[in-house]
Amino acid sequence: MYTNIANDLxxxxxxxxxxxxxxxxxxxMQEYDVSRNTIRKAVDILSQKGLVRRVQGSGYYINDFGPRADQTINLTMGVSEGFNHLKLTSRVITFDRVVADEALAAEFGxxxxxxxxxxxxxxxRNRQAYTLEYAYYEREEVPFLPIEAAHDSLLEFIRNEYGVSVDxxxxxxxxxxxxxxxxxxxxLPQGDKYIVLYQSHYRKNNVLFNFSKTYYLDRKIRFYFHASNQS
Structure with missing residues (x-):
């Protein structure tokens, strides 16, 4: 219940x-018809993701990332859930099956x-070059992947089709x-330097099902990660 409330918030x-x-x-509590404890669990999720901060005696304030919010990627939430929700369009360059060689194994595990x-x-994004992404999906975990899904969110397709989500x-x-x-x-020129994000996604039981390397072509992009001191 509290996870559904958190997702709605x-x-x-x-x-x-x-x-x-x-x-x-x-x-x-009134809006969702639940207990105070349930609301606090839901808000804790938002806090862990860096979306809100608690001010004692005043409430939960939404983090303000300023005029560059659209260029900020929240790694705590996951790249696909960044602060901006502008629609990305994709040009699929390659969609095929490969066998992992030693180079891939060394790079991604x-x-x-x-x-x-x-x-x-x-x-x-907005017709401007945004990323170049190399992504791989384990066929043992994802038996069938249609090319149509590659034009949108592949992780969302996998979650809906196979019930496999990022743990x-x-x-x-x-x-x-x-x-x-x-x-x-x-x-773009060969040799130009770009920020690269490597990601490995695991489902429950620490099973690897997706890994990727993404070049970010927007020179103004920035990454945000939330950490809290639990001691």
Missing amino acids: IDKIKHHLFEEKLPTEYEL CLVGDDLYRVIRYRF TSDQYVGIESFTSEAAFITG
């Missing part, structure tokens, strides 16, 4: 339905010989030079 925050702060706990779907997508993720940020292949796809 997240959606309202993303669509700017609260001006500055969340309604009071009592107002949320899969096993040599794993049967994978490979999806290379050139993505745009934990490993994410690394670095800087890499454009390869000749990346330059050919985008028309």
